[in-house]
Amino acid sequence: MTTSNPACSLPSMLRPGPPNSDAGCSITAIATTTDVERSPIRSSAAPPLPIWALSATARLHRDRQLNERADQVIVNEYQPGQGISAHVDCVPCFGPEVAAISLGSAYTMDFLDPDTRVRIPVRLEAGSLIVMTGPSRYRWRHAIAPRKSDMTPRGRVTRGRRVSVTFRTVLG
Template sequence: MTDTVSLPPGACLIRDFVSEQAVGRLLAAIDATDWRADLKRRVQHYGWRYDYRERRVTEEMRLGPLPDWLLPAAEAVGDLPEFDRRPDQVIVNEYLPGQGISAHVDCEPCFGPAIASLSLGGEVEMVFKKRSTGERHSVILEPANLLILSGEARYDWSHEIPARKSDVIKGVRQPRTRRVSLTFRTVTL
């Protein structure tokens, strides 16, 4: 099911993009791999490393092909109409209660015209803000949801996950639990 009620133009949320079994397999593969801990949250890079400080990707940052366990999800994302090819870069982010990511627009010269983020684990609120007007939207990201940002949502709106320990979900304040996201992108050099 697709829901775009509280999303900015160019954003699309696909519920149950992967099965519960696929979520379990992905989390098992992720948790069996080493994490980088050089940010306020743990991350893993596949395909290409992204330099957060310099906000760039260079030819020297190529890590190799995506691992086999990521290919089914990457191929499914690449088949979506917003993508012109299979993503070749994936960043895995782990968010523990109290952690978030500041408002940003994914590097424009580094990555193609669509970004997709697959949620695994806990529910969390993502907030969008139009850079020119300050207009705001928000959405609750649930496990197995795929959020796609293209067009206006990709370039004209920032997105963030506020750093807090709970979110209001369906009118009730819920404590956060561990959330892992896979962000799929295409590198443009």
């Protein structure tokens, strides 16, 4: 994800509607989901990170959430009813840590063991950070079911708009 204007901020990138046409900001896809999950990507293909992403990855590193500074950031928006299929982020493409900040509505992410089919739901609250390393990075698949509400200990909770900001290190 890159911005055409280095002054574009994360809050402006997260407003509803078309990607910040009024501020001259745009979101550019580097690779499709299929590309990211299945084939290595060239680090030379990615343009530099915007200022807000550099600040965020520096803080994640400084706060010891990541051992290395991420050099790739993807921003995805999910509306109620949308989800992501079970997957492991591309192993030959990305380093040993994947971090994601959830903004907007809380959602439940499921971690699935590919051998036993055990499912562990993890509630991603607004503003939360999840860091996947070790088995959660390389073995367990993660998914968000495409539904409009989640069952929680407080009962059924309706989903709203969620924005995920994912930080990774490109290998190669």
